[in-house]
Amino acid sequence: xxxxxxxxLSTVTPHSNTPISLHCLTPGxxxxxxxxEGVRRALxxxxxxxxxxxxxxxxxxxxxxxxxxEAQLLICAPADMDKVLELLGAWAGSPPWPVSLLSPPLDxxxxxxxxxxxxxAWAAVDAINExxxxxxxxxxxxxxxxxxxxxxxLVQLRTRMDERKxxxxxxxxxxxxxxxxxxxxxxxxxxxxxHANLRLGEVSRSVVDAAQWAEAINRAGxxxxxxxxxxxxxxxxxxxxxxxxxxxQRGQSVERVQENLGFLDGLGLVDExxxxxxxxxxxxxxxxxxxxxxxxxxxxxxxxxxxxxxxRSADALTAVLERASGRRALRIINLCGRQRxxxxxxxxxxxLALTQAADQGPGLASTADEFEKALRxxxxxxxxSPEIRTALGKARDEWLRLAxxxxxxxxxxxxxxxxxxxxxxxxTFDHLAAQYEHSVQVIMS
Numbered sequence: 001x002x003x004x005x006x007x008x009l010s011t012v013t014p015h016s017n018t019p020i021s022l023h024c025l026t027p028g029x030x031x032x033x034x035x036x037e038g039v040r041r042a043l044x045x046x047x048x049x050x051x052x053x054x055x056x057x058x059x060x061x062x063x064x065x066x067x068x069x070e071a072q073l074l075i076c077a078p079a080d081m082d083k084v085l086e087l088l089g090a091w092a093g094s095p096p097w098p099v100s101l102l103s104p105p106l107d108x109x110x111x112x113x114x115x116x117x118x119x120x121a122w123a124a125v126d127a128i129n130e131x132x133x134x135x136x137x138x139x140x141x142x143x144x145x146x147x148x149x150x151x152x153x154l155v156q157l158r159t160r161m162d163e164r165k166x167x168x169x170x171x172x173x174x175x176x177x178x179x180x181x182x183x184x185x186x187x188x189x190x191x192x193x194x195h196a197n198l199r200l201g202e203v204s205r206s207v208v209d210a211a212q213w214a215e216a217i218n219r220a221g222x223x224x225x226x227x228x229x230x231x232x233x234x235x236x237x238x239x240x241x242x243x244x245x246x247x248x249q250r251g252q253s254v255e256r257v258q259e260n261l262g263f264l265d266g267l268g269l270v271d272e273x274x275x276x277x278x279x280x281x282x283x284x285x286x287x288x289x290x291x292x293x294x295x296x297x298x299x300x301x302x303x304x305x306x307x308x309x310x311x312r313s314a315d316a317l318t319a320v321l322e323r324a325s326g327r328r329a330l331r332i333i334n335l336c337g338r339q340r341x342x343x344x345x346x347x348x349x350x351x352l353a354l355t356q357a358a359d360q361g362p363g364l365a366s367t368a369d370e371f372e373k374a375l376r377x378x379x380x381x382x383x384x385s386p387e388i389r390t391a392l393g394k395a396r397d398e399w400l401r402l403a404x405x406x407x408x409x410x411x412x413x414x415x416x417x418x419x420x421x422x423x424x425x426x427x428t429f430d431h432l433a434a435q436y437e438h439s440v441q442v443i444m445s
Contacts, residue, residue, distance in 0.1 A: 019049035020137065021071040023097075026054060027078045035076055036126050039102060042133035072098045072137055077125050081110060088117040094151065098144035100136050102128055120144050163201025170204035173211050177438045192444060207443050213325035214333055214437040216267060219260040220321055221337025221433070223280060223314035225426065226257045228344035230287065231307035232422070235351035237295045241415035257284060264317075273324055276317040283310040300352070311341065332383055333436045335374055339395075339429045342371040343402060347422035350406045354415060364406060375399060383441050391432045398425040 024043060026035070035043075043050050073095070078084045081103065088095070093116055101114065101122035114122060121140035123132060167189065174185040193203040230253050236246045261281055269277055283306070290306040292299045315338075322334050346367045353364070379392055402425050405418035436442055 018070070019047055022048045022050045022074055022137070023071060024050050024052050024074045024076055026052065026076045027080070027084065036128070038127070038129045039076060039125060039133075042128055042130045045130055045133070047134075072100065072140065074137070075099070075101045075103075075119075077102060077104075081106070085113055085117050088119070091118055093118045094147075095144075098137070098140040100140040102136075120147075159201070163199065163204070166201050166204040166208055170207040173207060173438075173443060174440060177440050177443065188440075188444075210325070210327055210330070210443045211438075212267075213321065213327060214330055214442055216264060217318055217321050217325070217330055217333050218337055218433050218437045219263055220280075220314060220318040221334060222260055222340070222430075223257060223284075224311050224318065224338065225340035225344055226253050226260075227287070227307045227310035227314060228341050228348055229253050229426075230291075231304045232344050232348035232351065232419075234291070234295045234300055234303045235348050235355065236415070236419060238297070238300050239351045239355045239415055241351065241419055254288075273317070273320045276313070276320045280310070280313040280317050283313040286310075297355070300355075304348075304352075327442075329383060329442050332378070332381055333433055333442070336378060336429060336436050337433045339371060339374055339378075340426045340433070342367055342374070343399075343422050343425040343429065346371065346402065346406060347418055350409050350418055351415060354409050368403065368406075371399065383436070383439065385435075385439065385441075388432065388435050388439070391428065391435060395425065395428045395432060398428050401425075 022043075075084060078101075084101075088099070095118040098121075099119045101119050102125040103122060104126070105124055106114075106122070120143040121136050123136050128136070167186070170189055171182055171185040174180060174188060175182060178185075180188075189200060189204055189207070193200045196203060230250060233246045233250050233253070237243050261277075261284065264277055265281075287303070287306040287310050290299075290302045292303075295303070318334055318337070322330055346364060349363050349367065375392075375395065379396075384392075398421065402418070402421040405414070405421040408414045409418055411417075
C-alpha cells in the first residue's frame with residue numbers, strides 16, 4: 001500500500017512538449033491488452049510517458065515537488081472497486097497526485113465515495129479516446145491543484161488562529177507577572193520575536209511553555225518540602241510541641257501533596273519524567289502507610305525514613321523536570337524551592353535532638369551550611385527585581401531567627417519558637433518561589 005505523503009503544491013505548468021508522467025494502475029486486469037481499444041490508443045499518445053502497474057504497492061511516491069506536479073495516477077478498469085477505495089484510503093482523501101479513474105458505469109453512491117477518497121475525475125472506460133483522456137487528465141489536474149491550494153489556505157488560517165490563541169495566553173501571563181496592560185504585554189512579545197527572529201506565535205508559545213514548566217518545577221519542589229514537613233510534624237508531636245496544631249497541619253500537608261501530585265499527573269509526562277513521577281507517587285504511598293495516629297520513637301524512625309525516600313524521589317523528579325524544560329533560567333525556581341525543604345529539615349532534626357530520638361551533631365550543621373550557601377547564591381543571582389530583593393531580605397532575617405531558634409531549642413518554649421520560625425521561613429520562600437515562577441525574566445527566558 002502507498003504510504004501517506006505530505007501535500008505538495010506547485011503552480012508551475014509543465015512545458016507543452018514535455019510528456020505527462022502517467023502511472024497507469026490496472027488492478028485485477030490480466031494485462032493492459034485487455035483494456036478497451038480506445039484506452040490503449042489513448043495511452044499510446046506520445047504526449048504521455050506511461051508506467052504500468054498491477055498493484056498499489058509498486059507505485060513510487062513522488063520524490064520531489066516537481067514530480068508531484070507533473071505526475072498523475074490513472075486507475076484503469078478495476079475489477080474490485082471496494083478494494084480500490086480501501087487502498088485509496090491510505091491517502092485520507094489527500095492524494096499526492098491528481099487521481100483519475102476509468103471504469104464501467106458507477107452507481108451514484110459510488111461517486112460520493114470516490115470524492116471522499118480523493119479521486120478528482122472519472123469517466124466510462126468504454127467511451128474513452130485520445131481527446132477524452134486528455135480532457136480527463138486536465139480536469140483531474142485542475143481539481144487537484146485547486147484542492148491543494150484550499151488546503152494550504154486552510155493550514156495558514158489554522159496557524160494564524162493557533163498563533164492568536166498562544167499570543168492571548170502569553171499576554172495574560174505577562175500582564176499577571178508585571179501588572180502591565182495588554183498593549184504593553186503585546187509590545188514586549190513583539191520585541192522579543194523581532195530580537196529572536198521568530199514568529200510572534202512561536203515566541204508566545206515559548207512563553208506559555210516556560211510558565212508551565214516553571215509551575216511544574218515549583219510544585220515538584222513543594223513535594224520535597226512537604227516530605228520534611230510531615231516528618232517535622234511527627235517529631236513535633238513526639239516532642240509534645242503544639243500537638244493539636246501539628247495534627248491540623250498534617251491534614252493540610254496531605255491535601256497539598258495530593259493536589260500537587262494530581263497536577264503533575266495531569267501534565268501527561270512521558271519517559272524519564274513519567275517514571276520519576278511514578279516513583280514519587282510510590283514513595284508518597286509508603287509515607288502514608290508509615291504514619292501512625294500516636295507517634296512514638298520507633299514509629300518516628302519509620303516515618304522519617306519514608307519521608308527521606310519521598311524527598312529523594314521528589315528531588316529527582318524536580319531535577320528531571322528542570323532538564324526537560326531546556327531552560328536554564330528555571331534552575332533558580334528549583335534552588336529557591338529547595339530552601340523550603342532545608343528549613344523544614346533543620347527544624348525536624350532539632351526537634352528529634354530535643355527528644356533524643358536522634359543525634360543533633362553533624363546533620364544540623366550540614367543542613368545549615370547548605371541553606372546558607374544557596375541563600376547567598378540567590379542573593380547574588382542576576383535574575384532579580386525590587387520585589388525579589390525585598391523578599392530575599394526578609395528571608396535573610398527569618399533565616400537568622402530560625403538559626404537562633406535551633407540554638408535555643410532547650411529553653412522554655414524553645415521548641416514552639418523553633419517551629420514558628422521554621423514555618424515563617426518556609427512561607428517566605430514559598431512566596432519567593434512563586435515570585436520567581438511568575439517573573440518576566442524567567443518566563444521570557
